[in-house]
Amino acid sequence: MGLNPRTPGSRPEPKEEVLKDFEELAGKLPWSDPLKVWKINTNFKKKKTKRKKINQNTGKEKINNGQGDKIDETDGKKGFTNNTLDSHILDYYENPAIKEEISTLVGDDLASYKDEKDESSKEETHPKMLKFRVTCNRAGEKHCFSSNEAARDFGGAVQDYFKWKADMTNFDVEVLLNIHDSEIVVGIALTEESLHRRNITHFGPTTLRSTLAYGMLRLCAPQPTDIIVDPMCGTGAIPIEGATEWSNCYHIAGDNNPLAVDRAANNISSLLTKSQIKEGEVSWGLPIDAVQWDICNLPLRTGTVDIIVTDMPFGKRMGSKKRNWNLYPACLREMSRVCRPGTGRAALLTQDKKCFTKALSGMGHVWRKVHTVWVNIGGLHAAVYLLKRTPQAFVHPSEQDGERTPW
Numbered sequence: 001m002g003l004n005p006r007t008p009g010s011r012p013e014p015k016e017e018v019l020k021d022f023e024e025l026a027g028k029l030p031w032s033d034p035l036k037v038w039k040i041n042t043n044f045k046k047k048k049t050k051r052k053k054i055n056q057n058t059g060k061e062k063i064n065n066g067q068g069d070k071i072d073e074t075d076g077k078k079g080f081t082n083n084t085l086d087s088h089i090l091d092y093y094e095n096p097a098i099k100e101e102i103s104t105l106v107g108d109d110l111a112s113y114k115d116e117k118d119e120s121s122k123e124e125t126h127p128k129m130l131k132f133r134v135t136c137n138r139a140g141e142k143h144c145f146s147s148n149e150a151a152r153d154f155g156g157a158v159q160d161y162f163k164w165k166a167d168m169t170n171f172d173v174e175v176l177l178n179i180h181d182s183e184i185v186v187g188i189a190l191t192e193e194s195l196h197r198r199n200i201t202h203f204g205p206t207t208l209r210s211t212l213a214y215g216m217l218r219l220c221a222p223q224p225t226d227i228i229v230d231p232m233c234g235t236g237a238i239p240i241e242g243a244t245e246w247s248n249c250y251h252i253a254g255d256n257n258p259l260a261v262d263r264a265a266n267n268i269s270s271l272l273t274k275s276q277i278k279e280g281e282v283s284w285g286l287p288i289d290a291v292q293w294d295i296c297n298l299p300l301r302t303g304t305v306d307i308i309v310t311d312m313p314f315g316k317r318m319g320s321k322k323r324n325w326n327l328y329p330a331c332l333r334e335m336s337r338v339c340r341p342g343t344g345r346a347a348l349l350t351q352d353k354k355c356f357t358k359a360l361s362g363m364g365h366v367w368r369k370v371h372t373v374w375v376n377i378g379g380l381h382a383a384v385y386l387l388k389r390t391p392q393a394f395v396h397p398s399e400q401d402g403e404r405t406p407w
């Protein structure tokens, strides 16, 4: 749910007036569709849990009914049952009966939860009163209100509007109030725990959030069979997210620090184990490799990479701003060599925007800037630059001198 109402943080309004805006916002939002999605998601989760419980009980019954001389066979069946449970869960979204149920739910005229609550007498059982909480995430410096104040006033208005009960710990609905400078995005959480650490088990000093890694990859619109490289992978958050979500592409993770490569390899290994457990006995592996290399001299052939997605050293916790003045131009040059002219693209994250912009300005013949997305990384104002490789062929300085690299 995106909106851009009167902008509470953009001008020096009295605090009371700004907080009043938050109160008024609750009644103006189009809640209906996001709540439908929330309901479908909640029903899915309930059904999943129910199926799991039924299956666990079935497994237990089988064990209890088994005869002493049939123990091996019963155990075998138990194993089979558990594996089929997982495949049932995986097939869940493909089940025609479930699909029908989704369309019925979507087709329901749920004008809003408010309307539905009024018709509660039609329900078979008494619906319980929904409990909710508002979580405010705020970035930007010029706000005259605190996150707590925004959540409190907006939450109060949500409570009045829906007649829900506020509960900070035992809530059914979590309303997210995300404020970035003068922009507000209101959403409904669909997961109880944050997904930003999914798939990462071995952390490093600058591990990127999986959610941001996903967003960066998505910006590049990966296509089946694309070769996607993170040449400064650290713990491998980007290629690991890539291998999970775009498994029809091939992902290469590289870093010059052997510790980072080890962490990435360990993360890949954990993911592999997890996918083996999920899939049962047979696993087809993951389309990903980890390598130690130097970004300035990649062991990759010229024009063979479709997409580069990387999180460059900011020069704060990793590297130094001074070193970036040499590193960034060298990175952009080598990336332009390996990236396919005409179709190649890159999403590069950095907080050292000044250095990046300067380096990019000297590379206009090979890289065209398509878009900049501003992101907040733990309070640092960073940017993701989406670049497109121009059709111009790469000419290596060594080729001009008659020397050639072996790749």
Ligand SMILES: C[S@@+](CC[C@H](N)C(=O)[O-])C[C@H]1O[C@@H](n2cnc3c(N)ncnc32)[C@H](O)[C@@H]1O
Pocket (backbone or CB within 6 Å): 204, 206, 207, 208, 209, 231, 232, 233, 234, 235, 236, 237, 238, 254, 255, 256, 257, 260, 293, 294, 295, 296, 311, 312, 313, 314, 318, 319
């Ligand atoms: C900001 S961190 C990347 C963090 C990573 N996205 C993660 O999730 O862990 C930048 C990485 O660049 C690597 N790096 C710095 N200079 C490099 C170079 N010349 N070649 C390859 N990697 C380099 C560092 O070792 C570091 O792991």
